[in-house]
Amino acid sequence: MLNFRIIFRIIGFLLLGEAFTLLLPLLFSLIYGEADCLAFLYSAALCTVAGVVLWFFSRKARRVIGKREGFLIVTLVWVIFSLFGSLPFLLSGAVPHYTDAFFETMSGFTTTGSTVIPDVEILPHGILFWRSLIQWLGGMGIIVLGLAILPAFGIGGMQLFAAEVPGPTTEKLSPRIAETARRLWLIYFLFTGAETLLLWVGGMSFFDAVNHSLTTLATGGFSTKNASIAYWDSPFIHYVIIFFMILAGTNFSLSYCMVTGKYKKAFSNEEFRYYLLFISLFTVIIFLGLLLSSQPDVEKSFRDALFQVVSIMTTTGYVTTNYLTWIPILVILLFSLFFFGGSAGSTGGGMKIMRVVLLMKDSYYELRRMVHPNAIIPVRFNKRAVPDYIITNVLAFFMFYFIVFVFSTIIFTVFEPDLDSAMGAVATCLGNIGPGLGNFGPVNHFGHLHEISKWFLAFLMLLGRLELFTVLVLFSPGFWKK
């Protein structure tokens, strides 16, 4: 029997936290004297009531959390946070339909960045800030979950080299979790502050600088401008954002190493090296492609190539140029990046660099195993042999990612008959990126989709953000038994 009480208790507690964060946008509503004040007050009140009720009725909960409770809590948190987080959009009238408000909020908390809002520039500042804040919180949530909480509970779904803590655990672990979480918060704050400062210096308004810092560090991609980063024609701003996107797509444990001066340790990390390698490789190819095909401006070609490669690979989703106008091979090259994703332990979505590298290595080693069938050739990562069960898990992850992508594309074509658009929408939502292909390119939005498609894409965002398994185990028959 699942310990539902502890699940409710934790969610109740977290809802009180969400209620608090719902008050933060009030600052901007008051500064700019805009009418969305009340929307946040009402939303915070509703959220508080729900939190208190859950907290009160679960007060007799046994303080034991097993793996299954863990899976359920994580999934429920994202869903319930989105349910309540969509209230300000709805109550302020910024997004009049609930489906749209939920899509926008889920796109926020999952750090996807796909939007249903045709014109964001007419939104009040409080609402714009809330959009950015939920991405920032979602990004934070993923790092703390992936690097502090889940490893402590021995849940390996989101953390490849999870510490193996068997069986149900109690709150004894909390000091260790709290210490790790504190450090992560620290550098997350630090980076956000640093980027805000630099963007402000670079010529953004303070408000825009804050918002874009929040959504950069979360690899979210919501912007306060319809044209996204293309609004600013400033190389400095572009390069600052590129730098912080790269940081956001890096394992935050490594960033902590770097901040504390352990550069050598960080740069000897294999995932980090491959991450930089992939970025360089794709940038060079696309840069040359742009030079040869259309753009004569060398610096602009390089910047566009680098910006879009980093933006897509880290799953941020900002745009400085409409990449759909590139020659087809460059578009498809960029589309293949939809399946890479950030590093493990970063705010980036997608398959994750570590998985991609392990898949490539294992496939390559399989060729060597065929020629030398009696030799034992383990895959090595960071100079250690990777255990078989991790390889199996990574391969199964890839299979699921592929199956989900294909089936979702098929289902999606019921409402969106164009194959490119369907593939793009599914890949961008599953990978938590933002813009897609065809009708959902960088200059389009998702507002005109059928309602069912919006719920479906929101589900894909959740699935991708929680790295499939965390959500999919809930559908496996063994999960609910006993």
Add this chain to the structure above:
Amino acid sequence: MLNFRIIFRIIGFLLLGEAFTLLLPLLFSLIYGEADCLAFLYSAALCTVAGVVLWFFSRKARRVIGKREGFLIVTLVWVIFSLFGSLPFLLSGAVPHYTDAFFETMSGFTTTGSTVIPDVEILPHGILFWRSLIQWLGGMGIIVLGLAILPAFGIGGMQLFAAEVPGPTTEKLSPRIAETARRLWLIYFLFTGAETLLLWVGGMSFFDAVNHSLTTLATGGFSTKNASIAYWDSPFIHYVIIFFMILAGTNFSLSYCMVTGKYKKAFSNEEFRYYLLFISLFTVIIFLGLLLSSQPDVEKSFRDALFQVVSIMTTTGYVTTNYLTWIPILVILLFSLFFFGGSAGSTGGGMKIMRVVLLMKDSYYELRRMVHPNAIIPVRFNKRAVPDYIITNVLAFFMFYFIVFVFSTIIFTVFEPDLDSAMGAVATCLGNIGPGLGNFGPVNHFGHLHEISKWFLAFLMLLGRLELFTVLVLFSPGFWKK
């Protein structure tokens, strides 16, 4: 050091076999009194000379064949057979350019069935028969290789449950190989004869009946008519072809069981059951889709759905209807079938049903493993636990298939900027199917492609036919060492 002499000797011997088969179309050239006679005579002569030279210069070969020699022979046979097999097309003038002739021949020997010939109905009968014959020989080659020769040499690349014969082997195994091969030839002949008879009775000319039997059993898909099977508006002919396509996509060891009366053994085979399940499932969905969308004729809808599902799944590639006119979701459903393929040990290409099932099972079991991390949950197939190394191999195969598909699509868009067309062309050639999507649909041909693209697609056909590893190991650095 690779034993090149034995490689040359075997290829020389096989070329003499090809020279003999080059004489068979003469029968039809003479019957119809057509001018392609000489083309076959010259081709056979050239082939004989090449065979004799290779045979003569390798007479001192040590009679030892290791795994690496095996991989190399298999790949070389398909390439060299296509080089010589393309001569009649070229010499007769039926296909004036060598690139096209090679593409057509590789498409034949790999049982793909994609064609560069805009109008096949003006070709002389000898050439048409040669097109069908190379498919039939290619199909036979694959079965004998996969079910008799490779298992004996312990080469597991094309046979999932290969007998494990370690180290280099000598010709001592040949009686066992010969016996298995003899049985396979027997039922292959038997089925071809039976289908010829039924198609003839059903109203085809004897010549068309022979040709279509050859290309059905090979799951090849070359037709003597531009409209493929749609030329005949006869339900009987369609159902006969459906039946034999299903047989051709079945493991020929199982077919042998069935022919010798062991029905129970055949129907208890798990791959066979899944094979029939997938066919039924996709047929029902597409049938209902066709009924609801466009076609009011129930029987014709059912027949089209069944025919196209079977044709694509078995990788035959015949068409009775232009499936690109279906509503998008049905087209994409059918396209997803491009990645299934026939059974292991059949003439079908693609990923193979057994691999698809193992992938699905392993992925599903991974979910159970996540909920119960301490339980050992092996994947079972045909009531036996599947060893880990096979699962790893299957997963690596899938990875390679995916990587090859994606990279090839990217490369292909250089010459064919339409994404659907590119994906379709790559998938259909890699899966040895025949028709694709977009500009390479069932009513189009590959003739207008750029030369480089044709060589590239021909390479993909080879890669797919030899199930990737056999060809890819040749590119692994360890292969050529020592």
